[in-house]
Amino acid sequence: MNKTIPFAIIGAGPAGLAAAIACGPGAVIIERNREAGVKLLLSGSGQCNFTNTLAKTDFIRACRKAGPFLKPSVYSFDNDYFINLLGEAGCPSIARKDGKVFPVSLKAEHVRDALLKAALLNGADIVYNVHVLSIQKTKTGFSLKTKENTIHCKKLLLACGGASWQQTGSTGDGYAFAQALGHTINPIKPSLASIETAQTASFSHSAGSTVTNVKADFISSGSRHSDTGDLLFTHRGLSGPLILNNSHLISKGDTVRIHLLPEAEKLVSQALQTNPKRNIINALKILPLTEAILTSTLHYLRIYIDTPVRELNKKQINQIIGFLTAADFTVSKVESFATSMSTAGGVVLKEVNSHTMESRLVPGLYLAGEVLDYALPTGGFNIQAAFSTGSLAGKSARV
Ligand SMILES: Cc1cc2nc3c(=O)[nH]c(=O)nc-3n(C[C@H](O)[C@H](O)[C@H](O)COP(=O)(O)OP(=O)(O)OC[C@H]3O[C@@H](n4cnc5c(N)ncnc54)[C@H](O)[C@@H]3O)c2cc1C
Incomplete structure (x- = not known):
């Protein structure tokens, strides 16, 4: 990877994969694990409740404080869009009576595989086993330091997730990166915890x-x-x-x-x-x-x-x-971060443009998914929000 990447995406969770799908050629996902979506594989007890059937207005209302921020992304890339995209990539879904939506197979793996397939088919790329250690803003973009080398990119998306279930790769790096680039981080706390x-x-x-x-x-x-x-x-x-x-x-x-x-x-x-x-x-x-x-x-x-x-x-x-x-x-x-399903707190929302997901402080920097300061209810809201914000970031960063 000696060339400058047009759009680097750190993290192959639902936010990063969605961004790669929306951006297409020029997007490269950098993932520290040896496979994509490790947390996604655990979701919904391995069955992946990836969204729900709520109408957009009700979905936004249920997102409480974060609703107004999420509105542009959820309205642009809503549950129907998500369901169709997965269906076209070979993962049909089923809605339960309570409105929760799962893959028909009830296998989270099929959601992950469909997102990955769509990203690659759209011309995005992915590299595994690359752990970004630090980020610096340069005149032309960003340089990402890894153990092995330095990667240069013009635009960058932080889709590193939160800090719960750290064995999945989401260890809170995104907060440190965003902070080092000038963003304010609201204190993080376990969310969706018993x-x-x-x-x-x-x-x-x-x-x-x-x-x-x-x-x-x-x-x-x-x-x-x-x-x-x-x-x-x-x-x-x-x-x-x-x-x-x-x-x-x-x-x-x-x-x-x-x-x-x-x-x-x-x-x-x-x-x-x-x-x-x-x-x-x-x-x-x-x-x-x-x-x-x-x-x-x-x-x-x-x-x-x-x-x-x-x-x-x-x-x-x-x-x-x-x-x-x-x-x-x-x-x-x-419950602690070890077992809570999500992380509350994170990158302060008012520092991110909700119509593009671009940082208001650092041009060319985008933020999506759980790294953002939202705490959403259980029931498919978190994966849908990661997907919607990631898709909007990828669309905005398209080259
Ligand atoms: C047990 C469990 C069950 C859940 N069930 C559901 C559910 O049914 N429905 C629902 O909506 N939500 C559920 N969630 C929450 C949901 O999975 C997350 O909110 C969602 O995955 C967040 O997506 P994301 O893309 O922002 O981050 P993540 O999915 O966490 O992905 C971030 C990726 O970034 C990578 N990464 C991080 N730092 C670096 C770095 N420095 N270098 C390179 N790569 C890096 C990580 O390895 C990871 O793959 C569940 C969570 C858990 C833990």
């Missing part, structure tokens, strides 16, 4: 139980916000979209207040009145919660599950109603 709670031991029997469409308040010393979604009890604590989508805003010591059964006062009173001869666990079984959650709740409140209803005192009944109405879980741990 949490452990102080109450975990009492609730371990509920592992695998889901409560749909439940409201939670996330309370920390300086702030409080609420969200609604599906909650999953795990062996170690809490997960599911409700927790994952808010995990970047949660810290150790915070309280997660879950409104398991907002109408508990009415429903519990009815359950006890209609079943006075039963024991408490059997009486409560008519509530719309799993038996495991009800058992864990009683266990946590130190109420014996076989206690006859008529032997319950007022305080115990109020405790049950109070907990099911608003249960406080104290966060003892948020």
Whole structure:
């Protein structure tokens, strides 16, 4: 690689591959791994939930704070465009009832292979086993230092991903590169992470139980916000979209207040009145919660599950109603970068032109994918956003 590359792309994840497809001839992906899309291969438990069926407006709304920034790229390269592109490259897809879109084969490998095939067919190139160590701006472009040599390019895309699951190659290099070139990096934090709670031991029997469409308040010393979604009890604590989508805003010591059964006062009173001869666990079984959650709740409140209803005192009944109405879980741990699915924080969005993905500070420098400061929900948003921002960067940098 002695020649100057017209458009170098660091990273062969969905953002880098999409940029190579959109740019075509002149684009060269530089990837440190010996194959493309290692993180993509893990996505969706190896099945790759690469997008969803949401209309563009709803997709942007679900992206919360990052929505306005992502709008130009998502509108230019939306889910239909992504689905068609993969289909034409031999990877048809299927939408589940919940709107999540997967390859028909349910094999992430097929998404990766289709993106790679499309990039190569469009005239882009890729080199593997090349780890970029540092970048310098030159008069005519950029020079990229690797262990073996220095690569020169006119335009450059940082598609190096975030800092989670570092064994996939995404070790946070993109943040260091962007910062060295003058960009501001908002502090990074694990995102799409499960949490452990102080109450975990009492609730371990509920592992695998889901409560749909439940409201939670996330309370920390300086702030409080609420969200609604599906909650999953795990062996170690809490997960599911409700927790994952808010995990970047949660810290150790915070309280997660879950409104398991907002109408508990009415429903519990009815359950006890209609079943006075039963024991408490059997009486409560008519509530719309799993038996495991009800058992864990009683266990946590130190109420014996076989206690006859008529032997319950007022305080115990109020405790049950109070907990099911608003249960406080104290966060003892948020999953780390080692296991969180994504990274929040990163290159400050206002320093990037959302209509081209070009840096507002360094002409010829582009940024796309998870290296950017966004924290998106679970459900195909992250791969779609990497694809859309990467495609827009590749189109803008086209030579
Ligand atoms: C377990 C797991 C499951 C997930 N499931 C889903 C899912 O189902 N749906 C969804 O939408 N999202 C999912 N995600 C998130 C999604 O995979 C990422 O958001 C997405 O891959 C980010 O794309 P990217 O192109 O920005 O970065 P990445 O995919 O991380 O790619 C960056 C590439 O850059 C390379 N690189 C980095 N630094 C250098 C360097 N210095 N030199 C050369 N190469 C470099 C890396 O090796 C890597 O290949 C999941 C993530 C994980 C970890």
